[in-house]
Amino acid sequence: MLKRRLVTEDDFTWKLPTTTSAEEEVEMLRYVGGVDMSFSKEDPSVACGTLVVLDTQNLQVVYEDYSLVTLDVPYVPGFLAFREAPILLELLQRMKKSDASVFYPQLLMVDGNGILHPRGFGVACHLGVLADLPTIGIGKNLHHVDGLSYSGVRQLLEANENYSKDFITLIGCSGHVWGVAMRSTQGALKPIFVSVGHRVSLDTAIRIVKMTCKYRVPEPIRQADIRSREYLRQRQMGMSE
Template identity: 35%
Template sequence: MQPVIHHPWTLTEQEAISLQKQLALQVKTEDQVKEVQHIAGVDVAYHVAEDVLVAGIVVLDAASLQVVESVVVSDSVAFPYIPGLFSFRELPPLMKAFEKLQTVPQLIVCDGQGIAHPRRFGLASHVGLLYDIPAIGCGKTRLLGEYAQPDSHRGACSPLLDEGEIVGAVLRTQADTKPVFVSVGHGISLPTACEWITRLAPKYRLPETTRQVDQLVNKALAGLGN
């Protein structure tokens, strides 16, 4: 898979912030999701001892939620650790993983944020816009915003608000469990994003996309340096 837009990756902090603000204006928050056969889960982790990033992609069959393809790539760090600019650090190795991917997904779920971000442009927005594929951010924790706890039943949600703007939803994927934080990445509405995350989490708190890609990346991290 190749990106449909290109921009420089060697940037200063201020240049990255400026580009982030420009790209955020291109994010679409209405549904562009069509027939979904394959869904990709993506994640990136840092190996401190080896000073490398490990990027993983797992593609699931949308109907069965079975893994049909997985790719993992380790790469050197090209951008510093700066809060709010993680996508500029994590996307270069993730793009190398996408290059190896044979199955084109119709939906991407990122272990992170979409527009629930200080400049409304987290990793899920960056990935979705870069490849022009609908994308969802599904974070284990909140990056920003305020919310009321959703009801305890599966599928319950409450709005995530930042400065009065709804930037995401706090979604209970399983009854009486901690919620996840869902936000639009690109090309999808928030209600549809919540529907998909609920569908992708039939048994566990985390969607299968996240569970499977976390396992892939953690196994790769454990193998580094051995």
């Protein structure tokens, strides 16, 4: 069972970039990937899987690849990974075998949840275990688990004592920490939901998300989303001509 292989603590050899000069022999986190799936508005069974890799030194895209597919697996709430993970995994495997393997991501951000999930094992966990990569789940919507609700999170974000905080820790009724609701600007009420995917701790995930954010959504996910939608649009325009 995949879930048994899940690691929720830091398990990698690289170090996070710091403002101080790093020793050259220490491997630093430089290449962060982002994966996303976009779906056709005309035909929801047509989807585009996208992998982008960014250089953390300047947040520029150094690699991108796409896979246009027709899905035969129906969407079942809570089981997103069974539709998306195989497509995204294939993109990673293709990159690893290509001339661009030098840019292969040291860490992957996934447009979807990690352990912040009804089964505690969302698409970010699923893909992380399959690819054996450190992964972070970036959710735009909140799964209602363990007593957590969007209205409750919004109340926490609106509270005066939390106004200046970058993130709110999501603690369920059981006392379990599921992730954080993170906002890009002070007082913002539309957060993203960050959770552990695989082989990375929540503290490290928060640091990396902050490091790669220019807007509300971290840049690897934002670029994957933008490029995925544009690729799908262009391909569909080409097919209709």
